[in-house]
Amino acid sequence: MNSLIQVNNLSKHFGDKYALNDVSFEVKQGQTVALVGPNGAGKTTLFSILCGYLRPSSGSVSIMGKPLGNPSLFGTLSALPQDATLDPRFSLQKQLSFYARLQGLSLANATNEASRVLELVGLADNHHAKISELSHGMKKRVCIAQALIGEPKIVLLDEATAGLDPLNAREIRHVIASLSEDITFILSSHDLAELEKLCDHVLYLNQGQLTTHDRDTSTGSSQYVTLTLIDSPRNAIEQLKQLNGVLHVSQSQNKEYIIEYQANFEQFDIHLLKYCHKLSWQYRQLVNGHTLENQLFQKD
Numbered sequence: 001m002n003s004l005i006q007v008n009n010l011s012k013h014f015g016d017k018y019a020l021n022d023v024s025f026e027v028k029q030g031q032t033v034a035l036v037g038p039n040g041a042g043k044t045t046l047f048s049i050l051c052g053y054l055r056p057s058s059g060s061v062s063i064m065g066k067p068l069g070n071p072s073l074f075g076t077l078s079a080l081p082q083d084a085t086l087d088p089r090f091s092l093q094k095q096l097s098f099y100a101r102l103q104g105l106s107l108a109n110a111t112n113e114a115s116r117v118l119e120l121v122g123l124a125d126n127h128h129a130k131i132s133e134l135s136h137g138m139k140k141r142v143c144i145a146q147a148l149i150g151e152p153k154i155v156l157l158d159e160a161t162a163g164l165d166p167l168n169a170r171e172i173r174h175v176i177a178s179l180s181e182d183i184t185f186i187l188s189s190h191d192l193a194e195l196e197k198l199c200d201h202v203l204y205l206n207q208g209q210l211t212t213h214d215r216d217t218s219t220g221s222s223q224y225v226t227l228t229l230i231d232s233p234r235n236a237i238e239q240l241k242q243l244n245g246v247l248h249v250s251q252s253q254n255k256e257y258i259i260e261y262q263a264n265f266e267q268f269d270i271h272l273l274k275y276c277h278k279l280s281w282q283y284r285q286l287v288n289g290h291t292l293e294n295q296l297f298q299k300d
């Protein structure tokens with residue numbers, strides 16, 4: 001996989017406060033990356049540096065092998081800030097063609113580009129609607145459409161589904177997933193379940209410092225599944241340990257179990273679900289590997 005973003009020893013301080021402290025990571029083409037961290041961790045600062053809104057105090061960032069600010073990177077990376085707003089007086093088409101023209105497109109090309117990105121986010125039928133007539137979820141989709149203008153290679157989305165109802169959030173996830181073969185997304189969100197569905201690589205920032213995780217948690221001889229049950233059966237851990245192929249079981253939360261099993265065990269998930277059925281246990285969820293929440297917060 002080609003390297004798209006290379007960040008080396010990046011720091012940013014405001015006075016004596018370090019928002020980012022010696023952060024290094026790489027993003028490869030085709031990855032969908034989650035940027036996670038508590039409030040004040042430095043996520044917006046990192047996005048702002050990647051976009052060129054802020055200059056780093058020290059360290060380096062290169063995008064597709066070029067340093068930040070290199071003219072050849074124009075149009076390569078786009079970002080949807082958390083608090084992005086649209087002009088309520090404009091139609092979708094007019095607003096988006098305006099942004100496309102700001103990227104240097106001719107009037108005709110800008111009009112076509114606005115139609116293209118509206119189609120991508122499922123709003124082609126609404127192109128004459130005014131922004132003020134849209135629901136919150138539709139506005140969010142227009143903002144994502146805006147970030148797609150000019151076919152950027154990398155798109156940073158800050159809290160793309162915050163405040164949306166589950167159906168609208170699902171539609172936005174669908175849009176992101178459907179585009180992620182061609183575009184490398186970096187998604188910042190507090191919704192770990194959402195990132196779990198979309199991302200294969202996690203950047204976890206805490207007080208300006210970074211740890212990275214790959215979502216593939218196999219360790220060679222063993223693999224993991226996380227089983228969430230509807231009830232809490234008595235002696236669940238002991239019973240799970242008796243299942244053929246199981247190496248270790250721990251309880252991560254009430255009703256949630258992390259099961260380590262032999263990597264060469266074929267279709268272990270089906271084997272496990274049959275076992276649950278035999279014991280009359282109802283399951284809520286089965287996730288291959290650790291859940292993202294456990295990867296980030298489980299000290300085990």
Ligand SMILES: Nc1ncnc2c1ncn2[C@@H]1O[C@H](COP(=O)(O)OP(=O)(O)OP(=O)(O)O)[C@@H](O)[C@H]1O
Nearest residue numbers: 014017018019037038039040041042043044045046
């Ligand atoms: N312009 C600024 N001047 C001074 N301090 C700042 C500035 N911007 C950010 N900070 C500080 O840097 C730290 C990181 O802030 P940042 O906004 O990057 O965090 P965040 O992870 O995006 O938080 P949230 O999840 O709440 O949006 C915070 O302590 C913040 O107060």
